């Protein structure tokens with residue numbers, strides 16, 4: 001099919017799928033457009049790059065089932081606060097309860113204002129969610145990944161290995177197989193905490209956390225880096241310090257010191273894309289696999305992250321917009337969001353990949369365009 005014929009059928013698909021998005025839309029995209037959306041997160045192959053970031057939208061089995069039904073590629077479970085065998089949590093200040101979220105416009109984008117932090121129910125209840133997530137993962141309905149906030153010491157303190165041991169072992173047991181896939185959360189509220197006043201302290205965490213987690217199990221570890229309250233150069237130093245991880249999620253929300261809240265929107269994606277563009281992936285050892293997060297609200301933004309090395313993206317805010325913001329008229333928010341991200345005739349992933357082909361920036365291999373070909377060479381080999 002010619003590029004213009006593809007664009008015409010894309011407009012038809014966009015209209016048709018407003019009422020119902022086919023669960024296996026990646027197969028449809030491959031058949032109809034010869035576009036292969038295969039992507040990757042934490043070394044796992046994905047049918048397409050769109051997943052859900054950790055947060056209030058992955059707290060229970062019902063949410064996971066809805067996402068599996070919609071055909072989402074993966075979901076990171078809400079962050080649990082690590083605890084030792086006696087139940088003590090050094091990061092207990094993050095296990096607070098707060099249910100109210102406010103979805104607001106911020107500049108040209110959206111942000112969610114929320115004062116809560118980590119998982120606020122029992123660790124046993126979290127393990128039950130991990131087991132349910134494993135069932136969906138095993139049956140290939142939906143890749144799920146737990147997320148933890150472990151103890152982070154001051155420079156003159158040792159790591160509390162009791163927390164690392166107890167939490168990692170319990171999660172590995174709840175997870176069905178080895179290796180355990182896991183995200184370690186360095187959250188934006190942590191960036192606002194006095195603990196993060198010192199650069200050397202943050203860099204030590206990033207260098208040493210992987211060995212403290214892996215000491216207690218066969219773990220494939222993603223580290224979700226915060227946007228620290230320092231400049232872009234330091235953000236790059238953080239990435240370099242975190243090279244022992246298997247993947248990096250780049251980068252969690254910005255922190256507004258004055259109002260004491262984390263925020264997203266265009267400022268977040270601007271900062272993230274700016275820092276990612278300045279990384280030097282060819283250096284040795286290379287930068288781990290990257291998963292982009294922050295203001296992903298169109299296929300065009302997925303491409304912006306991919307062009308800077310991200311083989312998947314993790315969204316939160318775009319799954320939470322008022323219903324009238326989505327073009328789709330039926331389906332769950334996850335389905336409506338996917339409909340826009342993939343099929344929007346101007347800014348959807350299919351449209352932008354075709355646009356790059358027409359501009360001579362993306363080429364077919366064996367007759368197909370490949371999402372992963374958007375990544376710079378040095379990131380493709382993961």
Ligand SMILES: Cc1cc2nc3c(=O)[nH]c(=O)nc-3n(C[C@H](O)[C@H](O)[C@H](O)COP(=O)(O)O)c2cc1C
Nearest residue numbers: 053054055079112114185264293294295315316317
């Ligand atoms: C209400 C809310 C709660 C969140 N909770 C967590 C969390 O517990 N752990 C975590 O790693 N990220 C958390 N996040 C960050 C999101 O996963 C995501 O990385 C971030 O919001 C940037 O993506 P977005 O611009 O699409 O929202 C939270 C975000 C929001 C809005």
